[in-house]
Amino acid sequence: MNNVAFEFLSTELLVYIIYCELFIVFCLTLGFFSLINKHFLLFEKLQKKRMVANILIDMMVSKIEIEEGILQLRKFSKLLLLRQMRLFNQRFNDSDWMLIKEKIAKSYLLPAARQLAGSNSSKKRNFAANCFSLVPLAEDNKFILKLLDDPIFLVSSIAAQAAMKLEIRTSFYKILLLMSRSEGFTYCYYRDLLIDNMTIRNFAFLQKIAAQNLDPAVHLACLHLLISRRLSFSATFLKRDIKSSNPAIRMAALKIFVRYPQHSFFNLFLECTKSSDPDIRIEGIKGIEFFPSPIVYFELTKMLSDNNWQVRLQASKSLKLLAPEGEAILRAQDPGIDLKAYEVAQYVLNFY
Amino acid sequence: MRDTYIYYSYYFDNFFLFYFGYINGVYALTLILGLIKIFNRVEELKVEDSFPIFHSESLPRVTFLVAAYNEEKDIIQTIDNLLALSYRHKNILIINDGSTDGTLELLKQKYQLLPIPQYYEEILPSMAVREIYQSKLFPLITLIDKENGGKYDALNAGLNACQTTYFITCDADTLVDDQHFIALIRPLLTSKQNVGLGASVYIKNECTLHYNIILADAFHGEYFSSMQSIEYIRAFLGRQGWDYLGGNFVMSGAFSILGTQAVIQCGGFAPTVANDMEIILRLNRVLLATNTPYKISYLPDPVAWTDGPVTLKELGNQRAAWQMGLLESIWYNKILLFNPKYGKFGCFVFSFLTLGEAIEPLVEAIGYIYIILGLWLNAINVINLLLLLLIVWLFTFILTATSLLAEEITFRKFFNLRSILYLLFYSVIENLGYRQLNLIWRLRGTFDFIKKILIVEKDSKYINNCVKEAIRQGEIKW
Numbered sequence: 016m017n018n019v020a021f022e023f024l025s026t027e028l029l030v031y032i033i034y035c036e037l038f039i040v041f042c043l044t045l046g047f048f049s050l051i052n053k054h055f056l057l058f059e060k061l062q063k064k065r066m067v068a069n070i071l072i073d074m075m076v077s078k079i080e081i082e083e084g085i086l087q088l089r090k091f092s093k094l095l096l097l098r099q100m101r102l103f104n105q106r107f108n109d110s111d112w113m114l115i116k117e118k119i120a121k122s123y124l125l126p127a128a129r130q131l132a133g134s135n136s137s138k139k140r141n142f143a144a145n146c147f148s149l150v151p152l153a154e155d156n157k158f159i160l161k162l163l164d165d166p167i168f169l170v171s172s173i174a175a176q177a178a179m180k181l182e183i184r185t186s187f188y189k190i191l192l193l194m195s196r197s198e199g200f201t202y203c204y205y206r207d208l209l210i211d212n213m214t215i216r217n218f219a220f221l222q223k224i225a226a227q228n229l230d231p232a233v234h235l236a237c238l239h240l241l242i243s244r245r246l247s248f249s250a251t252f253l254k255r256d257i258k259s260s261n262p263a264i265r266m267a268a269l270k271i272f273v274r275y276p277q278h279s280f281f282n283l284f285l286e287c288t289k290s291s292d293p294d295i296r297i298e299g300i301k302g303i304e305f306f307p308s309p310i311v312y313f314e315l316t317k318m319l320s321d322n323n324w325q326v327r328l329q330a331s332k333s334l335k336l337l338a339p340e341g342e343a344i345l346r347a348q349d350p351g352i353d354l355k356a357y358e359v360a361q362y363v364l365n366f367y
Numbered sequence: 368m369r370d371t372y373i374y375y376s377y378y379f380d381n382f383f384l385f386y387f388g389y390i391n392g393v394y395a396l397t398l399i400l401g402l403i404k405i406f407n408r409v410e411e412l413k414v415e416d417s418f419p420i421f422h423s424e425s426l427p428r429v430t431f432l433v434a435a436y437n438e439e440k441d442i443i444q445t446i447d448n449l450l451a452l453s454y455r456h457k458n459i460l461i462i463n464d465g466s467t468d469g470t471l472e473l474l475k476q477k478y479q480l481l482p483i484p485q486y487y488e489e490i491l492p493s494m495a496v497r498e499i500y501q502s503k504l505f506p507l508i509t510l511i512d513k514e515n516g517g518k519y520d521a522l523n524a525g526l527n528a529c530q531t532t533y534f535i536t537c538d539a540d541t542l543v544d545d546q547h548f549i550a551l552i553r554p555l556l557t558s559k560q561n562v563g564l565g566a567s568v569y570i571k572n573e574c575t576l577h578y579n580i581i582l583a584d585a586f587h588g589e590y591f592s593s594m595q596s597i598e599y600i601r602a603f604l605g606r607q608g609w610d611y612l613g614g615n616f617v618m619s620g621a622f623s624i625l626g627t628q629a630v631i632q633c634g635g636f637a638p639t640v641a642n643d644m645e646i647i648l649r650l651n652r653v654l655l656a657t658n659t660p661y662k663i664s665y666l667p668d669p670v671a672w673t674d675g676p677v678t679l680k681e682l683g684n685q686r687a688a689w690q691m692g693l694l695e696s697i698w699y700n701k702i703l704l705f706n707p708k709y710g711k712f713g714c715f716v717f718s719f720l721t722l723g724e725a726i727e728p729l730v731e732a733i734g735y736i737y738i739i740l741g742l743w744l745n746a747i748n749v750i751n752l753l754l755l756l757l758i759v760w761l762f763t764f765i766l767t768a769t770s771l772l773a774e775e776i777t778f779r780k781f782f783n784l785r786s787i788l789y790l791l792f793y794s795v796i797e798n799l800g801y802r803q804l805n806l807i808w809r810l811r812g813t814f815d816f817i818k819k820i821l822i823v824e825k826d827s828k829y830i831n832n833c834v835k836e837a838i839r840q841g842e843i844k845w
Contacts, residue, residue, distance in 0.1 A: 021380060021741075021751040029754040036761040043768045047787070050775050105418070141414045168557065169414050200556035203425045324486040358484035365481055366506055 060095075067091055067099045074115050075107070081118050088119065093127055097145055100124075104149060120150035132158040137167045144173035151181040163189055168201055175205065179212040187217050191224070191240075195232040206236075210243045226252045231261055238267035242274055257283070269298045276305040288314055293323040300326070304333035312337070316344055319356035327355060331363040369744045376746065379737055386730055390723045391762055397608030398766060402773055404607040405667045409777045412668075417549050421453055427556065428531045429624070430458040434521035437468045438539035441674070443477055448542045450505060453549055459508045460534075462525045465494070465515025478502040480510055486528075491635035493524040518620070519636040526635055529627050532845060536643070538621045540674040542571060547668040547778075554666060555624055562626040562650060562845055563663035565618030567603040570596045571672030591682055593793040594801050595675040597767050600790075604770040606665050613711030614651060615665050616720050617644040622671030626845030629654075629661075633843070634833025637699060638826050641692025648700040648717070649830065653837045655709045661843075669778050683808045690728065690812025695823050697721050699830040728809035735806075760798050767794035 067088065074084040088096055100116060128146035131139040144162045147155050155177075162174035163186065171193065178186030187209070194205035209217075225237035238256065256268035269287065272280050280302065287299025300318060303311045315337075318330035334341035345360040420426065431449050435442050442461075449459050463471050474480060480500035489496075494516035502508035513524050522536060533555070537543065547566070555564045572592035609615045618625075620643030633653050636642040647663060654661045676682040697720060704721055706713040741747035771790055816823065837843065 021376075021748045021755065024384070024751070024755075026748075026751055026754065029751060029758065032758055033754060033761065036758065036765060039765050040761065040768070043765065043772060046772045046776075047768075047791075050772065050787075138410065138414060169411070172419075173416075198559045200426065200553050203423055203427075203556070204419055206425055207419065207423050324484075328486075355484075362483050362501075366483075366501060366503065 063091060063095060064099060067096055068103075071099065071103055071115070075111055081115055084115075085119055085122055089123060093124055094142060097124060097142065097149070100149060101145065117150050120146060121152075125150065125152070125155070129155065129158060132162060137165075137170055140165060140167070140170045141173065144170050144177065148173050148177040148180070151177045153181060156181065156183055159183065160185070160189070163193075172201075172204055175208055179208055182212075182214070182216075187212075187220060188224070191221075191233065191236055195230065195236040206239060206243075209240055213240070213243070228252065228255070231264065235261075235263055235267060238264065238271060242267065242270045266294065266298070269295065269302075273298050273302045276302055278306070281306050285310075285314065288318065293321075293326050296321070296323070296326045297329045300329045300333050304336060307337050307340070312340060312344060315341070316356075319348065319359060320353050324359070327359040328363070331359045332367055334360075335363050335367055369746050372741060372744050372746045376741070383730075383734060383737075387759070390727065393719055393723060394605060394766060397605045397612065398769060400608030400611045401604045401606070401667070402769070404610065405604070405773055405777050408667055412550055415550065415553065420549055420552050426454075426456050426552070427533070428456040428458060429454075430460050430525075430529045430531045430534045430627075431537050432522055432525040432529065432534050433459065433461045433537050433539055434464055434518050434525065435461055435466060435470055435539040436464040436515065436518070436521070437466045437470060439466075439469045439473050441540040442470055443473060445537070445539055445541060446474070446478070446508065449537070450508075452543060452545050454552060457507060458529075458531060459505075460525050460528060461508065461510045462521040463510060463512045464518070464521040465513060471510075471512055474510060475500070478508050479504045480508075483509075487530070489524075489527045490631055491523040491527055493520050493527070496524060499528070517638065518640075519638055519642040522642070523635040526627065526631055532627060533624050534627050534630075535622065535624045536620055537671070538673055541568075541621045542672045543622065544670055544672065547670045550668055551624070551666060551670060554664070558662060560660050560662045561664065562629045562654065562661045562843075563618060563647065564624040565606070565615065565663075565665045566622060566668050566670035567599075567666075568619040568621045568671045568673055569599055569603075569669050570675040572675055572677065589677075590793070591677055591679075592675060593789055594797065595682075597771075597790055597794050597797065600774055601767050601770045603667065604773060605766075607667050609716065610665055613714075613716045615647065615663055616651075616716055617641075617647055618663070618665070619643060619671070621673040625650075629843050629845040632840060633837045634830065637696070637830055639692045639695040639699070640688045641696045644693065645696035645699060645830075648696055648703065649834060651712050652700055652703055652709065653834055654843055655712060656834075656838050657842055659843045667777070669774075679804075683804070683811075686805055686808035687812035687815060690809040691816045691819070693720075693725055694813065694816040695826075697725050698823055699827045702831075728806055728813060731806055732810055763798060763802075764794055767797070 070079075070084050070087050073079045074081055079087075096119070100119065103112065104116065124146045128143040132143040132147075134140055134143070140162060143158070144165075147159050147162070151159070159174050159177045159181065160183065163171055163178055165171040165174065175186070175190050175193065178190065190205055190209055194202055194209065197205060213221075221237055221240055225234060225241065228234055234256075253268050253271055256264050257272070259265050259268070272283065276284075284299045284302030287295050288303065290296050290299065296318070300315065303314060312334075315330045315334050319327055319334075321327050321330065331345060334345050342364075345364055348357040348360040350357040433442075433445060433449070438445075446459060446461065449457070461474065463474070480502055483499050483501045485496070485499055494514035496511055496513045498512045500510040500512065502510075509528065511524055511528060513521065516524075526534065551564065551566060555561055570592055572589065572595075606615055606617070623643060625646070629650060630636075630646060633646070633649050637645040637649070639645050650661075650663065653659075676685050697717075700717070703709050703713040703717040705718055709717070738747065738752065741752075742749075768791060771787065771794070775787060
């Protein structure tokens with residue numbers, strides 16, 4: 016029991032705790048001093064960035080020889096040089112810059128990248144991937160393919176860029192597999208990368224994979240890529256996919272039909288406008304808008320009264336596109352007869 | 368009386384030792400874990416490339432829900448800030464919650480708002496919607512004009528109209544930092560399990576907006592702004608650590624990203640001031656009960672900057688309201704307390720929220736009374752008391768200074784040496800007056816809660832029905 020209150024801990028122990036806390040405060044003070052130092056260090060870093068940029072510019076405008084420039088650049092860290100070169104690469108793509116970039120990379124960056132490609136540190140592997148992406152060379156194929164399998168997205172995504180630039184045979188399929196296994200941002204990233212590098216050869220390869228009807232996730236990824244390009248092709252596998260039990264595959268197949276509308280699909284689109292799923296009705300409307308005819312105007316006008324706003328909106332937008340008859344139909348809507356149709360018509364006339 | 372005091376001091380001393388040891392131990396643990404998370408995040412940011420985010424055509428849309436009540440002073444700046452964000456795939460949904468000033472007219476004029484038909488079904492109950500508008504100049508801006516019902520009601524009305532997978536709650540006086548917002552997109556969209564994502568919110572009272580990047584370059588060290596800045600920096604660092612300990616119990620209503628369908632399925636926002644905290648508690652409760660895999664994360668990136676109260680009265684009202692909101696949120700979800708069915712969240716996170724945050728003002732007040740009584744009865748070891756107070760004071764200072772140092776090493780929003788010195792100075796004097804004021808305000812909030820208990824219990828029944836309905840529907844999707 017206490018003699019008085021606050022005697023549960025001895026004075027010595029309390030003093031000891033205070034000493035520990037004061038020691039921590041001392042460390043924090045050192046931390047703040049180093050922060051002040053860091054402000055100056057950051058300024059120094061900025062200076063170095065400027066110096067690297069100046070040397071690169073001098074090389075581009077032939078103020079100094081490339082070899083001399085590379086010698087000067089060796090004074091700076093590889094990471095700093097790589098970051099500056101990436102910034103330059105986003106802005107320049109003329110032959111002078113390509114030559115300078117290749118020479119710097121071959122003599123200074125790529126040897127280090129090859130050593131670091133197998134590192135345990137993801138930061139170092141990211142550095143390596145960035146070097147290969149900056150100047151992709153055929154001799155680095157094996158490193159790039161290895162980094163493509165990296166579990167860290169921030170490494171494999173950069174390696175994927177390098178692989179696409181090199182048009183490595185297996186890379187397209189590997190990235191397609193990565194895409195099919197991903198979700199969210201990662202899915203969109205790989206999709207955008209494949210779409211941006213959709214050469215005729217890749218497109219043909221994509222159709223071949225889609226026709227084989229492999230794993231549903233891969234097949235769906237193929238369909239999402241096929242939606243992206245407006246090229247004419249005959250794809251008999253789509254007739255199979257439109258009847259698929261997988262709703263995502265059915266929808267993707269329908270979107271491709273809409274993207275490449277052909278007269279033989281008209282009845283399919285018309286059937287879709289009567290579906291119970293509003294998303295399918297919307298695609299059906301997008302399809303029939305390519306074939307203006309009295310029956311299409313009739314169907315679109317009917318759909319202005321659909322229960323679903325998005326369906327009504329799409330019907331209205333399609334009618335607006337089919338001017339002047341379509342627009343006349345929109346202007347003719349009467350709030351007294353059909354308020355829903357009138358409202359959506361006015362909305363599209365005002366905003367689209 | 369002195370003898371009685373000394374007799375009971377044995378129990379009180381041990382209680383206070385245990386209680387404050389528990390709270391400060393948890394704070395220290397979350398601080399250390401928070402530091403680890405921040406440094407990991409900064410390393411990630413260094414190697415991240417925002418280029419694909421700027422140029423992608425295929426990223427999903429997000430909707431900013433901006434609830435506004437009498438915000439004619441700030442609303443235009445807020446909306447312009449959102450419009451100017453580099454992330455293109457966005458909608459901006461303003462909910463005018465029955466403003467009596469010129470908020471609506473200002474918005475109508477500035478953005479050429481035209482009435483549009485109601486294009487959505489009202490799933491969540493809210494006060495009557497008078498009119499819906501869309502901007503002719505910027506079609507991504509929609510405005511819902513409705514009867515006044517409070518922020519939670521406005522957000523529910525906005526949720527009814529929201530058609531994107533994720534929505535972002537944003538106060539009408541909050542500015543979003545472009546650079547840091549872009550950096551949030553990848554972590555948000557990388558995993559479909561993400562149902563919520565929070566980020567740090569700082570006080571913008573003395574800051575400037577420079578090409579959509581917030582700079583604390585004009586920081587003059589005004590007392591209330593500085594104290595609030597310190598609190599926010601410390602709190603948001605601490606919240607990082609909770610991600611490792613079973614989950615976060617709050618995301619700031621000034622800026623938080625949530626899954627639309629998940630929130631609707633759980634019944635929308637609750638009628639409390641702390642609706643941002645309550646929805647997170649309820650989401651955790653429902654998602655754990657339905658065994659839905661999910662993640663609610665916190666990133667340390669300083670994305671949003673909001674206005675803090677500048678007068679004593681406003682600050683006092685805010686803190687009292689927060690305390691009341693905290694108690695209401697806990698009351699609505701009291702089933703979580705020490706309930707092993709809810710895993711780490713129920714047994715550790717929610718229990719700390721209740722014992723460490725909610726009842727702390729009461730314990731602290733009892734502590735003050737205990738000390739004053741002891742001094743009056745000359746029944747206290749004064750030396751030990753002073754040493755203990757010094758320990759508490761140093762500990763608070765260490766927490767604050769560490770948070771500030773971490774912030775400066777990583778994001779450097781207060782890059783002016785003078786700003787840092789101001790903040791350090793105020794962290795030294797925080798325990799002399801400001802802390803005691805906070806205690807009084809929080810006690811006021813506690814008493815307000817007790818006075819309102821019958822209404823709270825009625826709302827609690829409504830919330831529990833929403834939860835039962837959400838659980839009955841099975842796996843929550845978003």
